Structure formats: structure tokens, C-alpha cells
Amino acid sequence: MKKIILIDDNKSNQREIYGATFVDNEEYEDCLVHKEHLNENSDFSFLDDAACVLLHDSFEDYVDGKYVSGSQMARARINDKIKDKIPYVVFSDGHSIIGDWNPSERNVVRSIKKSEFYRNLKGFLDAYRESSHIDLRLIAYGSDYEKRELVILLQKVFDELKNVNDKEILTFSFIDADLLERFFKKVKHVSSLTYVKLCDSINAGKLTVGKFKAYINSLASHAIKYTTLVPKQNILLLGNELSQERMSGMNNVSFKSLNTFELGEKGEKEMFDNISSYIPSNVDAIIIDVDSTKTPDACLSYALAIRLSLHEKKTAALAPIIFMSSLTPEIFKNSPYSTLLQTKGISFESPLYTPTAVELIEPLTIKDYRPFFLDLIKVKPNSTEGRHSIANQWGADVLSRIVLGADTDNALIKQARQSLYFKYVLALTLSEDVISSLLSKEGTSEEIGRLMTINAAGKKILLIDDEADKGWSDVLKQMLNGSTFKTIKEQAADYSSLSEEAQDEIESGNYDLIFLDLRMNGVQEEGKVRPEDFSGMKILKSIKELNKGTQVIMFTASNKAWNMKALMDAGADGYYIKESPEFVFSNSYSVNNANELSQCIIRCLNNGYLRDVYLKVKKIKELISDSSLYGERTEEILSSIDIAYDLLAKSGNRNEYKAYSYLQLFLAIEEYVKLPSVIDSSDTGLYLYNGEKRYRILKDRVTTKSGVSYDSKISMVNGHYCIKNDKYTNRFFDTNFLVSAVLIYKFSQDNSAAMGWTKIYKARNEKAAHPKSSNVSVNDFDRILNFMMYFFDKKNNKWRNPNQAFPDIKLEDQLKMLQDKYK
Known part of the structure; x- marks a missing residue:
């Protein structure tokens, strides 16, 4: 069997991200060879008997143990070698998510997005291994290529008519007859006689552009259903009255007005509140009419918020989302979330094509949630506060979810949970198993891995943290059931910088346990590296000088081993790593981290x-x-x-x-x-x-x-x-x-x-x-x-x-x- 040649530098380890580890694991060594290190002086004889070449468009030369930026001499030699003699595919992050394949050039896919390429690669290799036949439609469109081909042909027909008024009489001067014939060949349930009659009607000037569009759109919809695609039963349309008119011919559609949301913290809160009441849990597809709002960017944010609402909306968060607009996707090009359009289960369509797309676009799966959604987007925090402050807010929320569950009375935690950034990081922590468990549960979801609260009746507890109000005070107080709990919320560079009242509280409070934050001086400490320079370290040493037996658990966002050692050497009786959204920890890590804190607290109380x-x-x-x-x-x-x-x-x-x-x-x-x-x-x-x-x-x-x-x-x-x-x-x-x-x-x-x-x-x-x-x-x-x-x-x-x-x-x-x- 001839080998398929994959040429990809894989510099960012994207194959693992896209779920294509089968390449590096040599699962297809009988039919696949992958090359990562080539330059113009390499031996390219491996191409002489290749069945197909799969080429990364941005492949760079590898010289003296490193890639040379901008140098593509090997790429040029590969082009010369294969020319049009060997079937080939060109893929890259910058290409369209839909493969560029044409029946007239059956052995070429000139462009396809890298994520889509790797998603379709396994099926392509399985088919080749079984039949020894190269079918590039499997790379371009995936296993459902017949449906995808039909949809793309339909879109090309619509594209030819996009500048023609629907009321005009249709002629073949507006549309390519060959393209129309190809479309009808794909609509298998329609006889050739129907195609002839349609051509006669066009030549006789009996058909308007609008009626023609509606007719072939209907044909495509029936054809897709005929090819076993399951019809959507619950479709939600978000827009205005015009949106309803546009989709008046669709079945199973419910309508709700699309609100105008501001971008930023306030808008995000309103967005999640809206999703909570607007999006039904049994929705099969969501259409967002972009033309119904003056803020297209907010439509992207709204769709992103839906995708990130796994805990609240469950399977509805995975439903297909179609952006409907008479304009082009260019309206989103300056949006911070424009990459959402490249994720699986998201599509941008014209009003005429939207009904077909709704039936065609499949929901996001649990398995694809990470590689084909989360890994393709990036959400940044809105907050103008420093990194330490953001980490505090996130860390308190993580501990609160594990100890107290999804419900919280803390206003700041509630506010933080209504932000795209926190929803995004929370989603990153979830494994496939956790998501599966989460989606299978009925009612309000709770975090996996709850811990029992600690019986601290009669114990006196003190929290010293300049950002205690971020939720730490509330969650620790509830975690330590029955305790007398007090808080010192002050910024301080060292012990002497604390107020007299704070010092008196520490020295005369006779506390069984003190929680102390490592960074007590706000943004002024963000550039510090040495453990001994941190304010919390200085305060710790002063507390231990007063009484070495005072039990102190340090809270820190750092997981550096030398920081931990320095804290323990300075007398800390334990530490808890405040989980930062900058370093995404898995849910299982968070549960273990919280459990270790619980055990540390119990140990310290016993050592009081x-x-x-x-x-x-x-x-x-x-x-x-x-x-x-x-x-x-x-x-x-x-x-x-x-x-x-x-x-x-x-x-x-x-x-x-x-x-x-x-x-x-x-x-x-x-x-x-x-x-x-x-x-x-x-x-x-x-x-x-x-x-x-x-x-x-x-x-x-x-x-x-x-x-x-x-x-x-x-x-x-x-x-x-x-x-x-x-x-x-x-x-x-x-x-x-x-x-x-x-x-x-x-x-x-x-x-x-x-x-x-x-x-x-x-x-x-x-x-x-x-x-x-x-x-x-x-x-x-x-x-x-x-x-x-x-x-x-x-x-x-x-x-x-x-x-x-x-x-x-x-x-x-x-x-x-x-x-x-x-x-």
C-alpha cells in the first residue's frame, strides 16, 4: 500500500490539541508517514511513491536543530515535486473551516482550516486503509461530505444571486448553468425531469429570483433530510419582527426579542441573566439575527455566553448557533471573539440559507467541547484590577464551589460568576468525564466533589487578607462551622504597617488559627519574586516571633516549590494555593487542593x-x-x-x-x-x-x-x-x-x-x-x-x-x- 505523507512542523503541539495524537502514536504507520524536519537539502524521494500529500501551508525549513522563521525552501521543493501528479491537501490556521474542493479538481483541496483538517483526518485514513482509495471529500467535508457538498453548492448558487433583487426575473445571465446542474445532481430525490422543467421556466422568464431561491432552498432541505439528518424540533430565533418574517416558512421555531447588551462587566451580567430566562434547556438550535441589533459584537458575546453556560443550561449550551445576516462575516472582524466563528457548531449564514444550515449544523459534542471550541477562543478579564485581585476572586469562587456548592450569598462571587472570563476559565477546568456527569444531572448543577464543613465550635479564627471581601471571608467562615470568625482587611507592607487595632487583635485575640495572605500590599507586590520580600512573609515572621505556637496557614497564588519551602522554613504551619485563572487547574486538582486545605485546618486546630x-x-x-x-x-x-x-x-x-x-x-x-x-x-x-x-x-x-x-x-x-x-x-x-x-x-x-x-x-x-x-x-x-x-x-x-x-x-x-x- 502506498503511503499518505503528512508534512507538518507541529511546533505548537497542535495535534494533541486537535485530538490527533494517533499520528504521533503511529496508529496508522501502515498507511501514514509524517515529516516534521525538512529543508531544501533534504532527501525528498519519499514523495516518489506517495498516495497523497497533506501539507501545512506555513511549513518552515528546519536547519541546525531549529525552525527558520519565514524560510520555506522545502515547501517550494515539495510543490515542484508533486505538481498535479499526486493528490494533495493544503491546510493552515488561516484557511476557511470548509475545505476548498471541486469536482473538476477531485485530487486537490487547496485550503482547509487546520483544526478541521485534523478533525477529519482519522476518517480519511480509515477509509484509505480499507479501500486503498483516496477520497479528498472526506478531508474537505468529513464523513457527512455528501450533505456538506450539497450545502456548499447551494451557498455558491446564492452567492451568484446576492446582488440581484428578489423581484427580478431570473435568467441564466445571473447564474452558472453548470453550477445549477451540479446542484441538482446532488439532490438525489429530484428527477432529471424537474431540472429540465426548471431550466425551461428560467428560459421562458417565468421565475423570479426570490421564488427560485425559495424553491432550491426547499429542495436542499428535503435532500438533507432524505440523507438521514435528524430534523430539529425546538429552534429558538432571537431577533425582531423582521426576523420573524424572514423565518416565517420554518417549522418548530419559537421567537424571542434580542436585547441590546453593552460590552463589559455590566453587559455580561445582563447577558447571563437573559440566558437564564431566555434559553430553554431543550433547545435544538439557536438563530441569532445579527441584522436586528446595532451591536454585532454583542451577538458574538451572547453566543459565547451560551456556550460557556454548561452548569446552568446543560445540553442547550452545546446547541448549534447560526448567526443570520444579509451582510458578510466581515462585520465581526474587529471583535475580540471573532474566532468563535471558526469553532464547531457555529455558522454564519444569509437569511435564505439559514433554514438549511439549521438542519445541517450539528451540535457540539462533549468530546469536541475542548479542542473545537475552548482551545480556539481566548477570553480576557474585564477587570481593571491587578492580577492578584483577579486571582483572589477566582480562587475564592473555586473553593466556594467545592465546599459550599453552586449557591453563594457573597455578592462579589455572584458578580464574578456572571462574567465571560470566569465562565471561560471554569469551563477550562472541566474534563470530558466531569462535563458528561454534569450534563447528566437533573436540576441545578453542583460542582463535582463536595467537601464536608469542619466542626470548629468554640474555635477562634482570624483571616488577614487585604482582599478578604472577594469571598474568602464568607467561604472560610462557612467552612469552619461554629467558629468565631474575624477579619483584618488592610493593605500592609509588613507587621508594623498594620494598624494598632489590627496588631492588638493579633496579639491579644488568642486565636486558634490564623489565615494569612502572602501578598498584603496590593498591586505594589506584583513585580516581587523573592519570598522574603513579600509582605505576608514579613507579617508571618512577626507573628511567629510573638508566639511560635500560633497556627498560621498561608494563602498564596504561587505554586513555586521554593516559595512553599521558604514559608515552611519561616514557621508556616501549612499553605493553600489560591488557584489563579492564569494557570488553569483541573477540577480534580481543585478538589484535592481543597481537601488538603481541609486536612491542614483540622491539623492546625488540633495543634492549637x-x-x-x-x-x-x-x-x-x-x-x-x-x-x-x-x-x-x-x-x-x-x-x-x-x-x-x-x-x-x-x-x-x-x-x-x-x-x-x-x-x-x-x-x-x-x-x-x-x-x-x-x-x-x-x-x-x-x-x-x-x-x-x-x-x-x-x-x-x-x-x-x-x-x-x-x-x-x-x-x-x-x-x-x-x-x-x-x-x-x-x-x-x-x-x-x-x-x-x-x-x-x-x-x-x-x-x-x-x-x-x-x-x-x-x-x-x-x-x-x-x-x-x-x-x-x-x-x-x-x-x-x-x-x-x-x-x-x-x-x-x-x-x-x-x-x-x-x-x-x-x-x-x-x-x-x-x-x-x-x-
């Missing part, structure tokens, strides 16, 4: 206790520093406490981190009671120091098989140490005994249960000592921190009477003991 933990840690560190309790080891102990906090803050669901954190805090207590300046041991016993005096807690050391035994002033009773003479036997002085001695003598406590010490020691041994299976609780941390604040605060010192300890050994007795020891 860290705020109080940090204040207590800060107080403990101050007490240790101010009193120099540890002397030269002070910095070491302070560092140990910092490590304890950091481990706890990062623990999440990792129990071993909590265990290690608890052990670090316990270590600070343990190291304190081991300081010689606090408790010291010698041959004469164990002593507790209060600076000027010492308290003898143990005496009369005796070595036994089980360890060392002392006479002790404190003894274990019912699980707690208290003052009671007894024996203390152990291999070493354990922390429980030492801390209990300090509690009883330094703080005059009755027993070691004071300030929860017994429970603290028990938690250390039974929970923290086994990190992998640990379940150290928030209450455990609260207890040990409260204990440390009490234990290290010299204001709580209340020394007992020394007489409640053993009498200290006299100096002369100590000297004698030393002499005896070193004899």
Missing part, C-alpha cells in the same frame, strides 16, 4: 494547644535565664528546651516525636537536681542546698548486696514521698527521690504528689520511655510545663525549718572523717 505550650516554654526559659539556675550549662539547657518544643510542633501523628519532646523537658528537670549547687552527695550523706544552708536528707551510708543504703528523712507512702524516717536503698539516686526532696524541703510541700510530680514521673517511665508505642498526651505536656514554671520560679521558694532534716555533721567531725579516710 501549641500556642499555650510556647508561652509556657518561653516563661520557663526566662525563669532559667534570669536565675542562672544552671550556671555555665544554661545555654545547653535552653537549647534542650527549644528542641523539645520543635519536636512537639513537628510531631503531628508521630508519637515518637512527642515522646522525645517529653524526654527533653524531663531532662531539664533531671539535670537541675543533679547540679552540685542544688543537691550534692558525700560520704556523710545527701545534702540539699539553699545557698546559705544545707539540708541533710540522707546519712549513715552502708554498702549492701542490693546497693547502698542510707537513713532517710523522706520515705515512700502510698506511692508518694513524704517526711518520714526510713531507709533509702538504691544503686543510685533516682530522679524521683531527688525531685521529691526538693519539693518537700525547698517548696515545703507535704509530699511528692505536689504539682503533679508523681504523674509526671510515671508518664516519663510508662509512656515517653517507649517512643514507638508512646501515647504522651496534651495533658501530660501541660502538666510537666506547669510543673517546670513552678519549679524554676524562685518566688515559690519556701524552705522548711532545717530542724526537719538530719543534723548536719560538725566541722571537726568532717575533718576527722577525712583524716581517717586518707591515712
Whole structure:
């Protein structure tokens, strides 16, 4: 089998956009060869035995690993090579959507729009693979080429008569007889006798131009129906009274007046309100009479608004749309949405041809919605606000749809949803599966993938965002069900730029969670790149300096990895990427993004206790520093406490981190009671120091098989140490005994249960000592921190009477003991 040769540089990867990945996937390697890199020095022998050549009109030379702009020497050589010997097709973005094919030149399609070419290519290749026959009508018109040929012939007949008054008598000086004969050959249900009679009537001067047009239009309509095209049952005509007269011969047509809409935000809102009430959900085709309005551009905008109303109008948004006008499409050439005319399911027709076109034009399909509509248009925002502001509005709407559904009470979100730009970006996020699911649902559509709201009863939440009113405040408040929610809406370059009221709110509000926007200074920050330069980053650092445990989730439109890392390094407890319309995210991404925010919020609310933990840690560190309790080891102990906090803050669901954190805090207590300046041991016993005096807690050391035994002033009773003479036997002085001695003598406590010490020691041994299976609780941390604040605060010192300890050994007795020891 000879090969079909496709020559297309595919520089913008348009084949993927147009759904023609089968070319690059080599699905047709038995009958198709595609060439992308050619220049004048290439070997063109592959053309010698080609069945057909498909040539991109703008194909450029590929030299030294790149395309040379404007250079088409290879294109010229291909032309010379094939001439008229090989069937060929020329396609380009700048060509007409209808292929230029003529029976007199059956082996040539001189121009066809690139999107249409790739849409028809698969059927063309399938037919060639099956029959080994080249039929370029399949490229020019697609699989329904017979209908399309008929319609094009009809249009050519009308074109010849477009400058002739309908009341004039028709003669063959106005129309090409050969063209008319070709038309009748395509109308298969009409006999050749009918054609002869028509010619006789023309030659006899018995037929006006208007009656002739109506007659052949009727023939074409019947012919198209005869070729199994399904008639449209519900056709909507938008225009004025003249529009009704023009279409008076059509069946199944309902009429509504076409309003005049302004361009811009106000007009778009009115447009969508109008579509909501005007366009029925069961409409099969829509005719817009462009001549009935003084603003043709608004007709394009209106049609675009219909196409983008998938959520509201469902299948009606895919219905064929015909622009009817006695003028030419040139009236739209300066419109920002003129490319809509090149999309599938849209047509521009004269009034006489409109009835036929209505039957011929097929609705847009779900599969074609992206490649043959969305990818061929571009909608820009109307807003004069900066990119940051637009992104805020869009991001809030996306989150609102996922969390709260389609309904919203926020006026700004409602307004934004009534804009072409937001409808366009929303459509871009939808996959074929989502659109299919959306169109199959009854009633008012809701976004796919709703999330549950979060139970935040009793929690205090603060949002700091200069554009909180864009919808963020409303959606977050409803997302956090039962919370006390406040907002700071100010522009600020850093923390000091916030108002005094805002700073007071942050510092004294005792919030369980703070949402903070990365860009708090409006358009002034649009040129900034470095994370540390953003206002939100500076405010974050200030908040964390006040209290490291304050839970802060950063909101940012940036998805740059280094920004995320910088935020987390600065102390952020999470982040949410505000989805920007500039970077179209799929619906599934949006749902996952919202779900991650939800999980982050829950995690932060669970970690709200860290705020109080940090204040207590800060107080403990101050007490240790101010009193120099540890002397030269002070910095070491302070560092140990910092490590304890950091481990706890990062623990999440990792129990071993909590265990290690608890052990670090316990270590600070343990190291304190081991300081010689606090408790010291010698041959004469164990002593507790209060600076000027010492308290003898143990005496009369005796070595036994089980360890060392002392006479002790404190003894274990019912699980707690208290003052009671007894024996203390152990291999070493354990922390429980030492801390209990300090509690009883330094703080005059009755027993070691004071300030929860017994429970603290028990938690250390039974929970923290086994990190992998640990379940150290928030209450455990609260207890040990409260204990440390009490234990290290010299204001709580209340020394007992020394007489409640053993009498200290006299100096002369100590000297004698030393002499005896070193004899």
C-alpha cells in the first residue's frame, strides 16, 4: 500500500490539541508517514511513491536543530515535486473551516482550516486503509461530505444571486448553468425531469429570483433530510419582527426579542441573566439575527455566553448557533471573539440559507467541547484590577464551589460568576468525564466533589487578607462551622504597617488559627519574586516571633516549590494555593487542593494547644535565664528546651516525636537536681542546698548486696514521698527521690504528689520511655510545663525549718572523717 505523507512542523503541539495524537502514536504507520524536519537539502524521494500529500501551508525549513522563521525552501521543493501528479491537501490556521474542493479538481483541496483538517483526518485514513482509495471529500467535508457538498453548492448558487433583487426575473445571465446542474445532481430525490422543467421556466422568464431561491432552498432541505439528518424540533430565533418574517416558512421555531447588551462587566451580567430566562434547556438550535441589533459584537458575546453556560443550561449550551445576516462575516472582524466563528457548531449564514444550515449544523459534542471550541477562543478579564485581585476572586469562587456548592450569598462571587472570563476559565477546568456527569444531572448543577464543613465550635479564627471581601471571608467562615470568625482587611507592607487595632487583635485575640495572605500590599507586590520580600512573609515572621505556637496557614497564588519551602522554613504551619485563572487547574486538582486545605485546618486546630505550650516554654526559659539556675550549662539547657518544643510542633501523628519532646523537658528537670549547687552527695550523706544552708536528707551510708543504703528523712507512702524516717536503698539516686526532696524541703510541700510530680514521673517511665508505642498526651505536656514554671520560679521558694532534716555533721567531725579516710 502506498503511503499518505503528512508534512507538518507541529511546533505548537497542535495535534494533541486537535485530538490527533494517533499520528504521533503511529496508529496508522501502515498507511501514514509524517515529516516534521525538512529543508531544501533534504532527501525528498519519499514523495516518489506517495498516495497523497497533506501539507501545512506555513511549513518552515528546519536547519541546525531549529525552525527558520519565514524560510520555506522545502515547501517550494515539495510543490515542484508533486505538481498535479499526486493528490494533495493544503491546510493552515488561516484557511476557511470548509475545505476548498471541486469536482473538476477531485485530487486537490487547496485550503482547509487546520483544526478541521485534523478533525477529519482519522476518517480519511480509515477509509484509505480499507479501500486503498483516496477520497479528498472526506478531508474537505468529513464523513457527512455528501450533505456538506450539497450545502456548499447551494451557498455558491446564492452567492451568484446576492446582488440581484428578489423581484427580478431570473435568467441564466445571473447564474452558472453548470453550477445549477451540479446542484441538482446532488439532490438525489429530484428527477432529471424537474431540472429540465426548471431550466425551461428560467428560459421562458417565468421565475423570479426570490421564488427560485425559495424553491432550491426547499429542495436542499428535503435532500438533507432524505440523507438521514435528524430534523430539529425546538429552534429558538432571537431577533425582531423582521426576523420573524424572514423565518416565517420554518417549522418548530419559537421567537424571542434580542436585547441590546453593552460590552463589559455590566453587559455580561445582563447577558447571563437573559440566558437564564431566555434559553430553554431543550433547545435544538439557536438563530441569532445579527441584522436586528446595532451591536454585532454583542451577538458574538451572547453566543459565547451560551456556550460557556454548561452548569446552568446543560445540553442547550452545546446547541448549534447560526448567526443570520444579509451582510458578510466581515462585520465581526474587529471583535475580540471573532474566532468563535471558526469553532464547531457555529455558522454564519444569509437569511435564505439559514433554514438549511439549521438542519445541517450539528451540535457540539462533549468530546469536541475542548479542542473545537475552548482551545480556539481566548477570553480576557474585564477587570481593571491587578492580577492578584483577579486571582483572589477566582480562587475564592473555586473553593466556594467545592465546599459550599453552586449557591453563594457573597455578592462579589455572584458578580464574578456572571462574567465571560470566569465562565471561560471554569469551563477550562472541566474534563470530558466531569462535563458528561454534569450534563447528566437533573436540576441545578453542583460542582463535582463536595467537601464536608469542619466542626470548629468554640474555635477562634482570624483571616488577614487585604482582599478578604472577594469571598474568602464568607467561604472560610462557612467552612469552619461554629467558629468565631474575624477579619483584618488592610493593605500592609509588613507587621508594623498594620494598624494598632489590627496588631492588638493579633496579639491579644488568642486565636486558634490564623489565615494569612502572602501578598498584603496590593498591586505594589506584583513585580516581587523573592519570598522574603513579600509582605505576608514579613507579617508571618512577626507573628511567629510573638508566639511560635500560633497556627498560621498561608494563602498564596504561587505554586513555586521554593516559595512553599521558604514559608515552611519561616514557621508556616501549612499553605493553600489560591488557584489563579492564569494557570488553569483541573477540577480534580481543585478538589484535592481543597481537601488538603481541609486536612491542614483540622491539623492546625488540633495543634492549637501549641500556642499555650510556647508561652509556657518561653516563661520557663526566662525563669532559667534570669536565675542562672544552671550556671555555665544554661545555654545547653535552653537549647534542650527549644528542641523539645520543635519536636512537639513537628510531631503531628508521630508519637515518637512527642515522646522525645517529653524526654527533653524531663531532662531539664533531671539535670537541675543533679547540679552540685542544688543537691550534692558525700560520704556523710545527701545534702540539699539553699545557698546559705544545707539540708541533710540522707546519712549513715552502708554498702549492701542490693546497693547502698542510707537513713532517710523522706520515705515512700502510698506511692508518694513524704517526711518520714526510713531507709533509702538504691544503686543510685533516682530522679524521683531527688525531685521529691526538693519539693518537700525547698517548696515545703507535704509530699511528692505536689504539682503533679508523681504523674509526671510515671508518664516519663510508662509512656515517653517507649517512643514507638508512646501515647504522651496534651495533658501530660501541660502538666510537666506547669510543673517546670513552678519549679524554676524562685518566688515559690519556701524552705522548711532545717530542724526537719538530719543534723548536719560538725566541722571537726568532717575533718576527722577525712583524716581517717586518707591515712
